[in-house]
Amino acid sequence: MQYDVIVIGSGPGGYVAAIRCAQLGLKTACIEKYPTYGGTCLNVGCIPSKALLDSSEHYYNAAHTFKTHGINLDNLSVNFEQMIARKSQVVAENTSGIAYLFKKNKIDGIQGVGSFVDKNTIKVKKEDGSEQTITGKNIIIATGSKPSSLPFLKIDKKRIITSTEALTLKEVPKHLILIGGGVIGLELGSVYARLGAKVSVIEYMDSIIPTMDKGLGRELLKVLKKLGMEFYLGHKVTGATAEGDEVTVTFDSPKGEKMELKGDYCLVAVGRVAYTDNLGLENIGLTVEERGRKITVDEHLETSVKGVYAIGDVVRGAMLAHKAEDEGTFVAETIAGQKPHINYNLIPGVVYTWPEVASVGFTEEQLKEKGVKYKTGQFPFKASGRARASMDTDGFVKVLADATTDEILGVHMIGPRAADMIAEAVIAMEFRASAEDVTRASHAHPTYTEAMREACLAATENRPIHI
Template sequence: MNSFDVVVIGSGPGGYVSAIRCAQLGFKTAIIEKYSTLGGTCLNVGCIPSKALLSSTHLVEETKHFATHGIEIAGDVKVDLAKMIERKQAVVDQTCAGVKYLMDKNKITVFEGVGSFENATTINITKKDGAVETVEAKHTIIATGSKPSTLPFITLDKERIITSTEALKLPEVPKHLIIIGGGVIGLELGQVYLRLGAQVSVVEFADRILPTMDGAVSKELTKVLKKQGMKFYTSHKVQAVVREGDVVKVSAEDKKGEIVTLEGDYTLVAVGRRPYTDGLNAEKAGVKLNERGQVEVNDHLQTSAANIYAIGDVVRGAMLAHKSEEEGVMVAEFLAGQRPHIDYNLIPGVVYTWPEIAAVGQTEEQLKAAGVEYKLGSFPFKALGRARASADTDGFVKILADKNTDEILGIHMVGARAADLIAEAVVAMEYRASAEDIARMSHAHPTFAEAIKEAALAATDNRAIHV
C-alpha cells in the first residue's frame, strides 16, 4: 500500500495549491481527482472558462462603440459562437495542463478516481473501470469543492433548464435567456449572452441583485446593466419552472402576490452552490458535517478527526477560489509547525461583468447594523481623466473609514479594471492604513487607480480634488 504524509482529495485551486505547498515543505504528497483533468470547477467549468467568454464577448461589445473613436468597420460584425467556445476550451485545456506540469515539477503523485475514506488514515480510490486502489495518509486535506444548487421543484434537464456548466457550452445564442438568481454567476453569464444578442431577464428573490455586496454597488450595476438591455425582476419568488418543447416558462410571485410568467428558450438556474461531499464516506473517518452539508472545522481548518483538514467551498465562508488557495497554504504550513493566519475580512470579492465590481472589508449596511461610526468618501469614474480617455466612465470608488481613527473599514468599487484595482485596497487594509495614508500617496496620472486616491481624499475631510 502506498503511504503519504499528506493526501489531498480534490484538485481545484485550494487542493492543488495546498498540495504544492505541502510538497515545498518537504511532505510526501499525493492528490486524488475524480475527473480526467486537474483544476476542479474553477479551471474546468467556472472561473477560467467564464472569463474567457466574458473577454471574447467584451470585444464584440466594444465594436459597437468604435465609431466614437473614429474607427469604421465595413459591414456587420459576425460572431461564430462555436469558434468562441472552442477558444474558451483551448484556454481551459492549457490551464489544466499547467496544473499537471506543476504536479510533476513538485513530485506530487496524482491519482485519478473517487477518493473515499475507509477510516481516518486509509483512503480508497475507485477508478472509472471500477478498480480500487488503497493509500495510507498520515494527514488528509479535503478539498472536494462545490456543485451548482437548484430549487426543490426545478428539474434540471441540462438542455433547456441548465446550470452554469451547460451555459458555458450552449449550441446557440438564446433568444431569451431567463436567469434565476441575481448573484455573481448569473450576472456574468447573463452579460455574455446579452452581448451576443440574447434577451436576458434576471429573477431574484432579494430586493436587489448582489444582495450580499454594498447597496450602492448593487444600485450602480443595476443601472448600468439596465442601460445595456438586461431586465430585472427583483423581490420575485420563483414558483414553477416548466419546459414545453423548446420553451421554458418561469412563474414568479412578487411582493403583492401577483404572478409574473416569463417565457424563454433557455433558463439558467444560478441560485448558488452547495458543498460537495458525495462518495467521501466522511463518517467512516469520524469527520462531521453540519446541517448545510459543510465539513465542520475549527480555526485551523481541522475537522473532528484530528489528522484530517478541510478547505475551500466544502467548509464555511465565501466560495471563492482565492479563499480556497489561502486556506490550502494555511493548512500546509500549520502541518509544518508554522503559525499561519488568514484575515477573512480581507478576502476580496469580485464580479467580472463590465463594468467590474470589487470589494473588500465591511459594507455600509454591515457597519450600520454593528453600530460602528464611520465616514464615507466616494469618487465617480466620470470625473477621472483616464476613464474619459478610455470611454469607461460608469462606476465609482467608495471608501468607508472609522469616524474616530480614520482606519479604512471597507472599499467598494464599480468600474473598469476594478478586479485589479482592489489589490491596492487589500494591501492598505492588511497594514491597517487610514484614508489619510492613501490620500497622501502618489498615484500615477492618468490612471484608474487615481479614483482610489480621490475617494480617500473625499473620506478625509471631503478633500477630493476633481469633483
C-alpha cells in the first residue's frame, strides 16, 4: 500500500499529525504497537494521572474542607478499586475517541511494530508474528518516550515501580518512597499523600521542580509539606532493594552521611528517555544522540534523511504532550507546502498538583543570565475574592515584563486552575502584549484570572487594586 504520509506512533504528536495530514488531503496511515491509540499520554500518562489527581482531590476535600463548607459526612472512606476502575474508564473513552477520529478522517490505523526497511518502506510486525509492508513518500517518527531509571536500580514493577505501575496499584501504599522531585513524581506522590499514604521524596537537586521558576518550587514545597509529604533535598540515592513487601532505599545526605528509608513501595521518577528501539534507524543511516537517545532534526523537524521527520519526545525540547501536538501539526503543514511556526519559548509547562503550577516564557534566573532588564509584578491568591470563596488561597501569579517596553517576558503561577489560566499568558505573549495591555482587558469578577490582571498592574505601575 502506498501512502503520502506514514506516522509511526499514535501518541499526542502522532495522532494529531495523522489527523492534520488527512485534513490536508494526504493519504495517511498511523502505526501503533499497542492495542489502543493515544500513546503514553492517553494510556499511562497525562489522562489517567489527571483522573486519579481529581479523584484524590475530591476525597481530600471531603475529609478536610467539606465541614467548613457546611457539608457533614460520616464514615468517609476510599474505594480504591473503584477509583482505579473510573480511571480506566476515562482512559478507554479517550482512546476510543482517537479510533473514531481516525475513522472519520479516513486514516488507516495499523497495529504492530513499525521499522524502516528503507526511507520510504516500513515493515510492520504484527502481534501474531505476521508482517505487512507499506510505503510512503513521507515518514513521521512519533514514538515518544519511556520512564528512565538509575543504572544501579532494578525496576521490578512490583515494589520498585515507575509511573506506569503507580497508576495501577491494587492498594494505597502505607509508605511511598519517591525518587525524584520533578513533575511526574510530585503529581503521583500527591495522589497517594491525599489518600493517606506517607510520602517521602528524595531529590538530588536542592529544590523541587528545578527547571521552573525558583519561587514556584519554594511555594509548592510549602504546600506539599502541609499535605504531609516529607522531603530530602540535595540527597543522592545510592540504591534500592525489595524484599517481600518491604523496600529499602539508601541515599547520601549533602554532607555525605549514609541514610536509608524503608517503605512498601518505591516510585522511581527521574525523568523519561526517548523511545527509539527497534525502529531500524540504522537501515536509513540515522543515529540517535547518546544523551537522551534523541533524533537530530532541523528547523523543519526533518531528519538528515529527506522525507523522514521526527516529533515529540524523540526530538529536542521539553517532553510535553502539547509540544508534540504542535509539532505534529507543524510537520503535517510543512509536508503540505505551508509555512507554519512554533515559538518554543511559549510552550507552557504545568504541574497538576493542587494548587496547580504553570509557567511560560523566561524565568527570572534566565533573564538575569541574559542581562535583560525587567520588572516584576506579583499578586497572591490570598487577596483574591474568588480564591477565598473556594478556600484555595495558596500561591500567586508573577509577571515579568521588559523594563523599557513593558512587553511580557514570562508568567509564573501557582494556584487554583493555573493550568487553565496560563493560556491567557500564552496568547498575550504570542501577540507580544505588554503588561499594560492585559490590565486594559476586562476580567470577569470574581474569577481566578483576575490575579493575572492584578500581577500585570503590579508590574506596570506598581498599582494593584486589591493589595
